[in-house]
Amino acid sequence: MNDELRELYQQVILDHNKSPRNFRVIEHANHHSEGYNPLCGDRIDVFIDVEEGIVKDISFQGSGCAISKASASLMSSTVKGKTVDEAEKLFEKFHSLITGKADGDPEELGKLAVFAGVRDFPARVKCASLAWHTMINALKKEKDVVTTE
Amino acid sequence: MNLKTVSPKNKIDTYDVEKIRRDFPVLLQKVHGQKLCYLDNAATTQKPRSVIDAVSRYYETINSNVHRGVHSLSEMATQAYEDSRTTVKNFINAASEKEIIFTRGTTEAINLVAHSYGKINLKEGDEVLITNMEHHSNIVPWQLICEEKNAKLKVVPVNNDGELIFEEFEKQLNERTKIVSVVYVSNSLGTINPVKKIIDKAHSFGIPVLLDGAQAIQHLKIDVQELDCDFFAFSGHKIYGPTGIGVLYGREKLLESMPPYMGGGDMISKVTFEKTTYNELPHKFEAGTPHISGAIGLAEALRYINKIGIKKISAYEKEILNYAASSLLQVNGLKVIGQAKEKSSVISFVFDNIHPHDVGTFLDFEGIAVRTGHHCTQPLMDRFNIPATTRASFALYNTKEEVDILVNGLKKVLEVFN
Structure with missing residues (x-):
């Protein structure tokens, strides 16, 4: 396999694609959003249970390419247990990594660092970020409700 | 044998x-x-090289605006542009150059028909019939005009092999159907639809048929008179020509009855602030400076196809x-x-x-x-x-x-x- 391609499709990504973590529905989740990539027709549902500002549980459902599925899977396992603020900050760092704006701190990003190869494939940035955008949107929705109450 | x-x-x-x-x-x-x-x-x-060269040659030798200059270059450009129309006419065997309208592509050609034909022929409760295998460009223009006119967009289903269910097509035709717009060859599946049968059936109800020929023109012999279709749309870039140029063929009588799609230069015969009279076909539907080099490139592409x-x-x-x-x-x-x-x-x-x-x-x-x-x-x-x-x-x-x-x-x- 070509090096650039191997960098994109790392073993961790292939593994999460094959057996995605948290690939389920959370009944009665207090946050939910649907993400859609009109370019490729991929859809994703992200379910989040937030308790006292902490992501207690997070899951997803949907169809997508290996990059988008692995990204959703790794996102869910990374974010679980973190505060909402931490999750949002992590997205910013992840986004900088996949768009090549920053190398990213391996300690902060943990396993998410495997997505560094995406920067060489501009057409695939949306695949890697779809789950994250959907998660942020789901979290914001609840915030909106909170501020109006 | x-x-x-x-x-x-x-x-x-x-x-x-x-x-x-x-x-x-x-x-x-x-x-x-x-x-x-x-x-x-x-x-x-x-x-092919010949198309690339034809476009370059146009810009290197006769580039100027068409239909208005009295100078030599303008006359040559006009001639080349109109000759291209004749090449297209012959390629699809249209009856006259008046029936060949240059557009930006298939999408613009379908939009032209949806808006212009739809404007005067669709009213509340009328129906437009398309199929389940249409490209978005043969769905959305009809949705837009149907919404405006309170008309209904009806869809003929396809079977598991990706073929049109002809009996369903027949069932959906009725006195409220004002136009049938169907893809000749599916861009996603490659299905070749039985367009001749579709046209004959629709005509038996007096309903005109538009063929989206974007995926047919480069693969099949097209003779619009033999097909007896009322409109035929295609894009130059899918038949080895440049992007940004396409064609709407329309039956002359129908085109005559339709109002202009866009207003501007070249499509008028006389303009005053009180009233504008429109230019004759095909210019009535070609507002503004056309894609001259595109038309020339397209004609060259058609000549290339003809050679083989x-x-x-x-x-x-x-x-x-x-x-x-x-x-x-x-x-x-x-x-x-x-x-x-x-x-x-x-x-x-x-x-x-x-x-x-x-x-x-x-x-x-x-x-x-x-x-x-x-x-x-x-x-x-x-x-x-x-x-x-x-x-x-x-x-x-x-x-x-x-x-x-x-x-x-x-x-x-x-x-x-x-």
Whole structure:
């Protein structure tokens, strides 16, 4: 396999694609959003249970390419247990990594660092970020409700 | 029996694909260090040297505006532009140049008909009939005008093989149907629709038919008078011509009855602030400075096709399609979407556990260009309950060797994912 391609499709990504973590529905989740990539027709549902500002549980459902599925899977396992603020900050760092704006701190990003190869494939940035955008949107929705109450 | 036409050896003798390939400079390129294997022809085709040269020559020698200058260059440009119209007219055997309107492409041609024909012919409760396999460009223009007029957009379903269910088409035709707009060849599945039957049936109700010919013009012999269609739309770039130029053929009587689509220069005969009289056909529908070099490039592309012969091209592409269909059977788990009996050289396929985008990225590294996604036919993807497919579409310059490269590339993808 070509090096650039191997960098994109790392073993961790292939593994999460094959057996995605948290690939389920959370009944009665207090946050939910649907993400859609009109370019490729991929859809994703992200379910989040937030308790006292902490992501207690997070899951997803949907169809997508290996990059988008692995990204959703790794996102869910990374974010679980973190505060909402931490999750949002992590997205910013992840986004900088996949768009090549920053190398990213391996300690902060943990396993998410495997997505560094995406920067060489501009057409695939949306695949890697779809789950994250959907998660942020789901979290914001609840915030909106909170501020109006 | 004429042995010359049935002998496989003769087929090769009379169709020199290697010679044809040399006419297309882009095909000599390498991608990721591999020989380019361009199988995305349903999206756009590559351009032969003669087309590229014709466009350059226009800008180098006679570039000027058409239909208004008295100077020599303008006269030559006008002549070249109008000659291109005649070439198009002859290519599809229209009755007159008045029936050939240059547009930006198929999309603009369909929008023109939807808005102009729809404006005067659709009213509340009327129906427009399309099919489940339309490209978005033959859905959305009709949705827009139907919404405006409170008319209904009706859809003829397709069967599991990706063929139109003709009985359903017949059932849906009624006195409220004001136009039938149907794709000749499906861009996603390659299905060739029985358009002659569709036209005859619609005409028996007095209903005009628009054919979206974007995927037909480069593969099949088109004779609009024999088809008896009322409108025929196609794009130049899908038949080896430039982008940004397309054609709407319309029956003269219908075009005469329709109001202009856009207002501006060239489409008028006299303008005062009180009233404007419109120019005659086809200029009534060509507002503004047209894509002159595009029309010239398109005419050159049609001459290129004529030199080889569209029927010969058709037969050769059929051979490639059949070879691809049987070769792809060797790829484990590959499922072809669209098994119509009548097909043009398009093969769409899916794997259970590998997404088309991953397939596309891996193939790209083998130098293979295929299309992955919904191909602007989301309702059709929904019909087959899939988000997307990988699509290989073949043109007059593709070879059996390239089919083999595709098959090997797919086998490599399987090794990684399984």
